[in-house]
Amino acid sequence: MQIELTEDQLDTLIDDVQREYGYDFGDYARASLHRRIARLMTVDRFVSFAELRYRINSDKDYLSRLIDMVSVNVTEMFRDPSFYAALRTQIFPVLATYPLIRIWHAGCASGEEVYSMAILLKESKLLDKSIIYATDINPTALSVARAGIYPLAQMQKYSENYVAAGGAEDFSRYYTAQYDMVKMDTALTKRIVYATHNLATDSSFNEFQLIICRNVLIYFNQTLQDRVFHLFDDSLEGLGFIGLGSKESIRFSTVAASYQQVAGKDKIWRKGKK
Amino acid sequence: MAQGQEIEAPSKVILIGGSAGSLSVLLVVLPLLSERINAAVVLVMHRHTRSEDLLEALLASRASLPVRDIEDKDQPQRGIIYTAPADYHLLFEPDGSFALDSSEKVNYSRPSIDVTFESAARVFGTRAIGVLLSGANADGAEGLYEIEQHGGITIVQHPETAEVDYMPRSALQLFSPSYIARPGEIAPLLVRLASDISAARD
Numbered sequence: 153m154q155i156e157l158t159e160d161q162l163d164t165l166i167d168d169v170q171r172e173y174g175y176d177f178g179d180y181a182r183a184s185l186h187r188r189i190a191r192l193m194t195v196d197r198f199v200s201f202a203e204l205r206y207r208i209n210s211d212k213d214y215l216s217r218l219i220d221m222v223s224v225n226v227t228e229m230f231r232d233p234s235f236y237a238a239l240r241t242q243i244f245p246v247l248a249t250y251p252l253i254r255i256w257h258a259g260c261a262s263g264e265e266v267y268s269m270a271i272l273l274k275e276s277k278l279l280d281k282s283i284i285y286a287t288d289i290n291p292t293a294l295s296v297a298r299a300g301i302y303p304l305a306q307m308q309k310y311s312e313n314y315v316a317a318g319g320a321e322d323f324s325r326y327y328t329a330q331y332d333m334v335k336m337d338t339a340l341t342k343r344i345v346y347a348t349h350n351l352a353t354d355s356s357f358n359e360f361q362l363i364i365c366r367n368v369l370i371y372f373n374q375t376l377q378d379r380v381f382h383l384f385d386d387s388l389e390g391l392g393f394i395g396l397g398s399k400e401s402i403r404f405s406t407v408a409a410s411y412q413q414v415a416g417k418d419k420i421w422r423k424g425k426k
Numbered sequence: 427m428a429q430g431q432e433i434e435a436p437s438k439v440i441l442i443g444g445s446a447g448s449l450s451v452l453l454v455v456l457p458l459l460s461e462r463i464n465a466a467v468v469l470v471m472h473r474h475t476r477s478e479d480l481l482e483a484l485l486a487s488r489a490s491l492p493v494r495d496i497e498d499k500d501q502p503q504r505g506i507i508y509t510a511p512a513d514y515h516l517l518f519e520p521d522g523s524f525a526l527d528s529s530e531k532v533n534y535s536r537p538s539i540d541v542t543f544e545s546a547a548r549v550f551g552t553r554a555i556g557v558l559l560s561g562a563n564a565d566g567a568e569g570l571y572e573i574e575q576h577g578g579i580t581i582v583q584h585p586e587t588a589e590v591d592y593m594p595r596s597a598l599q600l601f602s603p604s605y606i607a608r609p610g611e612i613a614p615l616l617v618r619l620a621s622d623i624s625a626a627r628d
Contacts, residue, residue: 176438181519181525182520182525183517183518183519183520183527184525187545260564367528370498370526371529377499399496399497400497404499
């Protein structure tokens with residue numbers, strides 16, 4: 153059973169974290185944020201809200217635990233295989249015409265989808281002229297991404313996803329297994345740059361031809377979503393692409409008019425000429 | 427927060443949860459829900475990730491109201507049947523809009539019926555009508571109880587009519603719902619509870 157967390161208490165917590173640590177969760181989607189904090193209280197066995205509040209305010213190290221819980225890190229390789237198939241067949245031929253391909257993977261969590269992208273690029277012979285900037289709010293998740301070490305038990309599913317996305321190789325060539333873990337091939341990582349970046353507060357840092365941000369915006373309210381779309385718009389070249397999660401859309405954003413959905417039901421939009 | 431389009435907020439939100447054995451019940455209930463109901467209908471079914479389109483197509487072929495996929499931050503509209511997407515939890519924002527969440531499974535399920543029902547209870551209160559159907563899992567029982575406690579109306583499929591009675595029985599062990607109904611009774615009951623004219627009688 154969960155301890156009841158009131159809306160006022162949640163507001164108090166958001167204020168504390170903003171004031172003490174500079175992380176702003178005020179425009180996160182309320183329903184999900186409420187669930188995450190309530191779950192934190194259950195899992196870490198806080199008997200009251202006051203106890204949680206005291207811990208957060210007095211223990212700097214506990215903040216990373218909070219961020220880990222609030223930033224949902226559920227992900228998989230080649231999640232929604234048709235999205236990756238569309239990238240390969242429809243987007244890569246356009247990107248191939250550029251001398252240097254710059255990709256921003258925003259909110260990459262533990263990196264599974266970044267490796268998926270690197271594998272696709274490699275198979276299309278584009279990896280060597282690409283740079284993938286992979287960012288996330290959560291340093292713990294980023295260190296997992298950087299290490300490229302994942303549970304062997306997941307590989308069966310990832311391999312199926314890979315095949316469904318049009319992968320023609322033997323998926324196991326991309327990792328080496330040891331005991332119950334695998335390490336991703338380091339040839340995939342040489343074009344990936346990892347960095348922390350907070351979509352709620354940080355600004356644009358480069359211009360890209362492709363921005364991937366999947367299942368991150370669902371955790372934001374419309375105000376913050378719109379901020380992020382403006383950030384992406386500022387960071388995207390004319391005729392560049394934005395790829396979102398399967399239930400996300402640019403349509404509520406005030407930049408929507410400059411974008412056209414590429415094709416089918418996969419969530420890829422192309423920007424007009426600047 | 428909803429920008430742009432003018433939409434009519436439905437007076438009720440009907441939430442139907444089910445798992446094993448619930449599809450046949452939906453195929454009885456949905457054809458009988460018509461424009462008369464002043465409600466949005468939200469289905470939360472345990473399902474396989476890849477079967478998504480097939481289920482929607484099947485339901486759309488039988489329902490008289492339009493069946494629609496949910497996208498993040500859509501506003502529920504009157505007279506539309508929405509299906510919770512596979513592999514996401516379905517929540518409601520304070521303004522009533524849909525919000526998706528792909529965090530860990532609850533009761534081995536994503537979407538979890540409990541998660542959606544509990545969120546609906548908090549956001550819609552007395553406007554929520556929860557319906558729990560056949561299933562082999564206790565998911566939904568706690569959530570239905572939350573709807574009851576927030577003043578909503580609760581309906582449990584009569585366990586003797588359920589292909590798998592574990593889910594409805596789990597709810598009945600927890601509390602007494604407003605109604606226990608057989609599949610053929612559910613749609614007329616919903617129409618009565620959610621239509622503009624007669625709702626006041628209850």
